[in-house]
Amino acid sequence: MLSRFYKNSSRSILWLLALSFPFLHWQAQSIRSNNDIETWLPVESPVRASYEQFKRDFGVEEMVMIGLETPRVSEAQIEALCGRLERLPGVRQCWSPGRLRSTMTDMGVPEDQITARLRGLSESADGRLAGVAVLLSGSGLKDRAGTVRDVESELKYAGLYGPQTALSGGPVVITEMDRLGGKKENTKFFLITLLICLLLLRYWVKDWKLAFAVLALTIWTIDLTLAVFKWCGGEMNFILGALSVMVMVFTLEASIHVIHYFKESQHSSDTLGSALTLCWRPCLISLMTTAVGLFSVSVTDIVPVTQFGYAAALGAVIAMAGGLTITPAILAVIPQKHSEDLAEEGLVFARLAHWLLPRYRVVTVSFLAVGAVALVGLNWLETKIEPLDFLPKQSQVVTDVNRIREHLTSLDSIEGVVEFEDSSLPFTQRLEVVRGLERKLAGHSAVRHVMSAAMFFPDPLPENPMKLLPILQKAQAQSSTSEFVVDGQRAWRISARIECPEGQNLSQIYDELNGLVEGEPIRLTGLAPLIEQAQHEMLNGFWKSFTSAFVVIGLVMTVALRSVRITLLAMVPNVLPMGIIFGLLGWTRFPVDIGMMMTGSIALGISIDGTFHLLVRYRDQLRTGMSNRESVRVALVATGGPIFESIVVSSIGMLALAMSSFAPTYRFGLLMAVLLLATLVGDLLLLPALLCFGGDPARSQTEVPPPVFLEKSRKQDVARQQREKVA
Structure with missing residues (x-):
């Protein structure tokens, strides 16, 4: 029924996507940004409430500090600059050394006290640097970037802008964070990510049309996610700058699995129908676990992280749904030739299984030994929020x-x-x-x-x-x-x-x-x-989000697999590698920042996808009467390819974020890539090894026909050996 629907409606579906793209793209690009640090904690937080009361009483705390070299800038020039700055809508007042000195003199403060009070505050100890404090107004707080640009324009007008003049203060730092974490900068490495993923898709699917179509689908799901997020009242921040890459990764992951099942079913009379029958259950459960992993990030009280959890969970649902429903339409429109790729791919993982299964005890003990040492480092895991650390050191x-x-x-x-x-x-x-x-x-x-x-x-x-x-x-x-x-x-x-x-x-x-x-x-x-309060909440949020993701994903998998034992075995290969990575961060005393704190829950939600595909195939083989060890072998051979491909694409997509010069973005991307690759090792080595425990190692007497691509790979081996003998 589904295959008939796609045969009749695929072109209409794709045309609908193409026609909706311009509107969705316009909506996605018009979403507002908000990087106000004071909004990181909820309004009901006692620390935030106290600060908000302070702002109501005394006005905005933020100011821009301008450092001017006094040998080349006269006091008259400084006063003229202050006059021009105070006419800006974003500035309520300026304090210069001359103005402060004049005020204190009028109030009868002795000269020695004036000098002592200004020294190191608005005048350097050597007298060569004068500080002008530019206090922001309410409108200046709402548009920090515009106010900083206005201040720079006035400095240029006065001939004082350049490396010899220093600009400092919260608005300057936040403006630079907005620039580095904004759309323009993110677009640079996002385009590079698209190009890399296109080449990888072409390598794996062996079809340029199919590769371009899947990549176009990812761009559509990204724009749809951002548009829906905007309609729900969401605002972008520097953490959500990674959202586009994540949605792209989720879409590609879902599409790769659908294409793999399609190729595996190509000898069926109804290729598309068979592929959809094979993929819907594992892909649906994978969607649920990924969305749960991402949504669990929102349990923290750090507002940008909470927003990221909501937006990423929304993106996962849209991406996975798009990958699972639109990819079949693409496959129905673009004719696919019969491919022998799965035979070669299956042969690689057959060799891996041949090496792994006799050594499952050694592999398991090795993982557990490394994990036991690394996990001790979690005791020293710490968090840090230092806005200046978000910027490049040479900035x-x-x-x-x-x-x-x-x-x-x-x-x-x-x-x-x-x-x-x-x-x-x-x-x-x-x-x-x-x-x-x-x-x-x-x-x-x-x-x-x-x-x-x-x-x-x-x-x-x-x-x-x-x-x-x-x-x-x-x-x-x-x-x-x-x-x-x-x-x-x-x-x-x-x-x-x-x-x-x-x-x-x-x-x-x-x-x-x-x-x-x-x-x-x-x-x-x-x-x-x-x-500082946000910094403490980060560590609590890290553990709360990861724990909630672990529990809820475990419950979903238990219901889906109907086995507590297999669920527990499935969680170990995903949790242990991540524990090792974070343990190493603790051993090296590398602090976790606001971007890195989200990676554990997100990586768990993504990596469990491949785990579930392998376990579903493993359970299906057991039901046919196959022995435990043989079921593990067939499951690894059948699902190793798409697991490897989807995680590699995900890792490379995340690794592209490491090209950003904005620290939270590149740390997030780098750590996500490392975590995903670590869980890939866990899925392909530790999970099969753990499944070998408790089963009958003897081969089943029941004759079970191997998957088509395994049979074809064996025939290719025989044919190659005969050709070699003839030669």
């Missing part, structure tokens, strides 16, 4: 950030909010409380600078009321202090710039600073604690 942004960090101030900050509930408390007393808290925070070795409204006042304040009154009157008129005091002097801000010493992280420093001010009316928050 101009990294160079600028390091330069400003060395001579001026660091990017990381912990913000303190001092809240005064007693409205009758005088301003001067509040100032002294804030100043006391400043001293406590500044006493920590990791704190480089502390900024608050107190920095604009002399220390100590004049005792003479006649001298103090003009200072307080000027303070009311100063806009600089309004950045640090809000809500009728109820809330005061203290900003501590942090530089982590070797061996410490922001989480430890955050806890230690909380200990220093324990019992005081201050609440610590900021973007740095938010990132």
Whole structure:
């Protein structure tokens, strides 16, 4: 019935795909991007909620720091630049050394105190670098990239743009992350991936038309996935940049299995019908396990990773469904010649089975021994989120950030909010409380600078009321202090710039600073604690997603195979190789970043596909009366080819991501390729070896006809031997 449907409707199906492609492609390209780091944790998270309250009280924390060489840039030029920058819609205020010095002078701060407060903050210790802090407005936060471009344009207009001028700050780093993880950069290596996969397809299917048609199908499924994701309200981020390659991999994997079953059934009177009968069950279960593996990634509280889980699961369903339903239409339209490829392919895996089966105990023990040593390394597995590490080491942004960090101030900050509930408390007393808290925070070795409204006042304040009154009157008129005091002097801000010493992280420093001010009316928050909390959640999310994927995939396979023993045996060849790889990361103390944390669950969902195909064939052979050992041999020979081809295509597709200069993308691609190849070894070596345990090693007395391609390979061997004798 299905074969008749495809014979009658295949051309209509393919025309429908071709006509829908322009619209889907337009929708896919118009999807929005959002790489805001502060949105990584859910709004209901206490750390995120505290930071959102801070932003409502004091405005946007982010700023662009411009480092200018003072020998070649005069103070008048700096002030002219600040005036132009403040007219930009994305900028609310600029702080230059001259402006800060002028404000402090008006407030009666002695010259020696002014110099000490500005040194290493907006003026370098040697006086050769001046720092201009450009504070973003609300609209600037919504369009960081546009604001950074506007700042660069003003620098060019003033003749100050170039390698001698350093640009630093969160918006600059995030803009560079947007560029490296964006569509334009991703398109470069995606096109290379398409070309490589086209050549591999041509090598395996031996037909250019079929190879081009399958590749066109992958592009259609990618655009359909992105379009549906957009319609569901999804936004792209730098992690989802890998989604296109993943959907391509899933589509090619499904198509390769369908083509393989089609070739295996070519001696049947109804080739297409026989192929669909053979492939629907293992492919459907594979679709379920892959989707479960990807969806399990969404159990974490890291928002971009959760979105990736949803989008990747959607992509897997669309890709697998497209591969299983559209590939038969392609095969019905493009005539296929009878091929002897399966005979040669089967011969390779027959030799592998001939070597493996007598040595199944040695192979199993070897895997378990290596795994036992490697798995110890999981105890030292750690996570790390450092946005600067996402960028290439030779990047101009990294160079600028390091330069400003060395001579001026660091990017990381912990913000303190001092809240005064007693409205009758005088301003001067509040100032002294804030100043006391400043001293406590500044006493920590990791704190480089502390900024608050107190920095604009002399220390100590004049005792003479006649001298103090003009200072307080000027303070009311100063806009600089309004950045640090809000809500009728109820809330005061203290900003501590942090530089982590070797061996410490922001989480430890955050806890230690909380200990220093324990019992005081201050609440610590900021973007740095938010990132640190996300870092902790990453490790929890890694284990939660992998565990949930393992459990749910195991249940699906148990129901499908109706055997707990075989399900457990099936999970070992997939889990153990991945455990070895992650264990090695732990042994080498290589931290897992936000891209790498997803790979375990995704690789498990993909690799279990080949496992299930082998197990279905193994169970089918057992039902015919074949012995356990012979069933393993026939299953390995029959399914080894498509398992090998699909994993190799998947690995090469993922490996293409390693060409990206964006660290999360290339680490994700590289680790995915390594994990998939490791599970391929597990499927082709460890799984058959494990299946040999517990069965009758003797050959069955029942005569079972071998698969067609095995019989043909034996005939080819005999014919070749006869030709060699004649020669």
